[in-house]
Amino acid sequence: MATASGSNASPSAAAAKTKHDEVVALFEQYVVPNYKRYPVTLVRGSGSHVWDSEGQRYLDLFPGWGCNLLGHCPAEVVRAVRDQVEQLIHVPNTWYTESQGRWAAALAQRSFGGQAFFCNSGAEANEAAIKLARLHTPESRYKIITFEGGFHGRTLAATTATAQPKYHAGLGPLMAGFVYAPFGDLAAVADLVDEETAAILIEPIQGEGGIRIPPDGFLAGLRQLADEHELLLMFDEVQAGCGRTGHWFGYQNFGVTPDVMTLAKSVCGGVAGGALLTTAEIAKSLRPGMHASTFGGNPLAAEAGLAVIRTIEEQNLLQRASELSEIFGSHLSPLVDECEHVREVRILGLMIGIELSVPATNVVQTCLERKLLVNCTQETVVRLLPALTLSDELAHEGCQLLCEVIRAAA
């Protein structure tokens, strides 16, 4: 315990141990050190603010790595989970629950119809997609084309699907059957298709790759290629999905419909959950016994997922995402002309990437010192995934501070 040693204590007296110091000590002894963590212990969140163990408040423009789509502890999700937790926490998928059925319907009705398989994370949703691609096509077809700079999760298959060498180091041999194309290069994809190709798996907007928006016609070209060769076109919407881009799903910005779509991150507003959606016809290939998830579609996740959809509709948040996007654009886009070290600003709805020619880690660090939470990806890209519930006032406040820090980062 921290002890007060009187107001006349000399500065050389041992500094009082903070709550944060105590937490760090636990981690150092007992938690696997596979994450780089900021030197902050978070204890509470509300909307786009979080508080740390020392009582400091931060403005969070990257809430929950994009999972907290409606900000921290949105009232409707809190209420839905609280009500459900007293009724039924978990039952396995050998039983029916109304929650899972209604959640599947809600997602299907806002996407391309079809049916849902539920799991707990993005990597799991993509695992299901990879297995489905192999099961749905003839056994001789097993190859999946994925894209450089893409990100699909950390299971071994999803890591292999992730065409970024830094994630592969030391893990070999990786899973067979993945081939990589440059993002945006339709001719290169066409060259990779052969009689063993089963599917194309792509993020319609690359998130971790630095908020990369596909060139005009690229996704439509993939759709055409998939149709010609009877491949499954599978969109990883784990980061772009669920309203973040101003549409329910990222693909709806481009008018190109996939055969399979994967969701996680924001789908339950911060509660763990994931899903795969596909047409009823393709869904038949995921035969009983071939795939499963113990916690997938559990009542807590399902009710959280339904609450997210309800909130987005009741508060008109798809339109709000577009309005907020304009505010971010009005502050950030001029930086390209203003600062030599700002290469490009890429914005689609509330997926925002600011590519610098200097390390973005410094920007993140300075922002943290000034109590603003943003993210860095691909070394030089400042990434924001703000909540759809952010107020105009906080959007302006966050942008002004961020612009100041970026200008000074030359």
Ligand SMILES: *Cc1c(COP(=O)(O)O)cnc(C)c1O
């Ligand atoms: C985060 C992410 C994943 C992995 O999700 P997990 O829940 O961490 O397994 C997969 N795909 C995309 C596009 C992501 O952004």
